[in-house]
Amino acid sequence: AAGGTGGHMFPAQAFAAELKRRGQNPVLITDVRGLNFDDGFADVPVHAVRAGTLSARRPLKSSKAVFDILAGIITSYRIARSLKPVLAVGFGGYPSVPAMIAAGWAGVPRLIHEQNAVLGMANRLLVPRVDGVALSFDPTTGLKPNHKKKSLLTGNPVRADVMEVSDKPYPPISDQTPINILVLGGSQGAKIMSEVVPAGIAQLLISIRSRISVVQQCRMENLVSARQVYDRAGVTAELVPFIEDVSAHLATAHLVISRAGASTVAEITAAGRPALLVPYPGHGDRQQAANGSGLVKAGAAWMVEDMQFTPDWVAAQLEKLIGSPRALATAADKSRALGLPGAASALADLAERMAKAGGAVGASWRAAA
Known part of the structure; x- marks a missing residue:
């Protein structure tokens, strides 16, 4: 039931x-x-x-x-x-x-x-x-x-295809490899992700954003505006209302930006991927903040509240993390250790x-x- x-x-x-x-x-x-x-x-x-x-x-x-x-x-x-x-x-x-x-x-x-x-x-x-x-x-x-x-x-x-990602290593990062970012927004997308993430990535230096490849879940009403921001910034981005094959994108992702819903957190940790988490503020019991807190304490994720989730914050976090591939790889290991595939x-x-x-x-x- x-x-x-x-x-x-x-x-x-x-x-x-x-x-x-x-x-x-x-x-x-x-x-x-x-x-x-x-x-x-x-x-x-x-x-x-x-x-x-x-x-x-x-x-x-x-x-x-x-x-x-x-x-x-x-x-x-x-x-x-x-x-x-x-x-x-x-x-x-x-x-x-x-x-x-x-x-x-x-x-x-x-x-x-x-x-x-x-x-x-x-x-x-x-x-x-x-x-x-x-x-x-x-x-x-x-x-x-x-x-x-x-x-x-x-x-x-979690679904069987996500379980299979748990056996795949974290993708290596070098100066020549693209940085794959997976942006999720819950089962129905999230307007704030469509507004903040593209604007934040657009603030990065061209030497950084030219390496970024984004797959992002967007609501239909936000698709055009988000795509325009990415296009103007010269960022490769695939925008869809619903991501059918989450496991395939998790397998290649270097970083996930997402709400902290229970299924999302379970899939992120089963796959062993680092994350920037933005807990949904509408739950009176603060369940998503509680879901994400364990990842933050373990060093597997970074979490920010809606009010502080701004393009400036996204740009600062991405600049720091992309400049430190070891920090991302370490967070991926910590995430995998938390997973229960x-x-x-x-x-x-x-x-x-x-x-x-x-x-x-x-x-x-x-x-x-």
């Missing part, structure tokens, strides 16, 4: 693919937004149920959300009674809540996976009620001491173990894991 955004759906896709590889038969429950990702669930039955987001600031919307959640629980319960699953695995987001509650009603063991370094609201609601908690970060804020007894660090599942396999191991044990957890469960 997964919410309808990329941060929840991409790990669920990787997990489902690993289960399929093992001969298991996963089924996905999501909401209507999640149907936009169903092409990533090859040969996996997908059910869309009603769900809602609770908000204290918008009581009328929350009233409707309660009815939507109840309807989703009833539909999910019928699905659970029909399919008789051996385990329910929730990947967070409010659309996962009806399915996970219904699984409990149907007597199905439950495991939740938290992608971020801060426990999300849906998982906070579910964590007292489930049998196991799989974590992507250690520590994870919001997890109470009594819940840590049933938690295990598995990492955040086998997260999908670790999570599948845990799921199969819990299914066999009927959801029972404890000291022996953690020791076996």
Whole structure:
């Protein structure tokens, strides 16, 4: 069960693919937004149920959300009674809540996976009620001491093609090689990346920017303006609304500039690439800042807040890093050391173990894991 955004759906896709590889038969429950990702669930039955987001600031919307959640629980319960699953695995987001509650009603063991370094609201609601908690970060804020007894660090599942990048070395840098920069903006792009990064690169000396090759994710409405800036600066740039083959670009990237969403951080560290991170400021729990802080402490990334993310900052950072290839290579090593490219396999191991044990957890469960 997964919410309808990329941060929840991409790990669920990787997990489902690993289960399929093992001969298991996963089924996905999501909401209507999640149907936009169903092409990533090859040969996996997908059910869309009603769900809602609770908000204290918008009581009328929350009233409707309660009815939507109840309807989703009833539909999910019928699905659970029909399919008789051996385990329910929730990947967070409010659309996962009806399915996970219904699984409990149907007597199905439950495991939740938290992608971020801060426990999300849906998982906070579910964590007292489930049998196991799989974590992507250690520590994870919001997890109470009594819940840590049933938690295990598995990492955040990444796609198989990204896992393959973990075996590829960091691309060497010399005075003659291009500097490949990959700019990501989350599952839907980020306007600030399109405005700041091209302008920052344009400020660099021509001897530096002539060596730079950019692949950047841009929203459609920002493509033309960003391309114009790069063209005027004489910078080679490929700009697309959505990067289909992230793994291929990660393999050749010397530096990633990105938000600090959970899936992005997991892919960056699995590939072992250094990064400039700009955490999204719109989350009240500051989850992206928490996601990126571990990379910064380890020396794998540099992080800046939105207000300080300016063309001047980008230009200064790039000038310093491109002038010090050893610093980039060292950061790449630190990033790789943090990566957990086998997260999908670790999570599948845990799921199969819990299914066999009927959801029972404890000291022996953690020791076996």
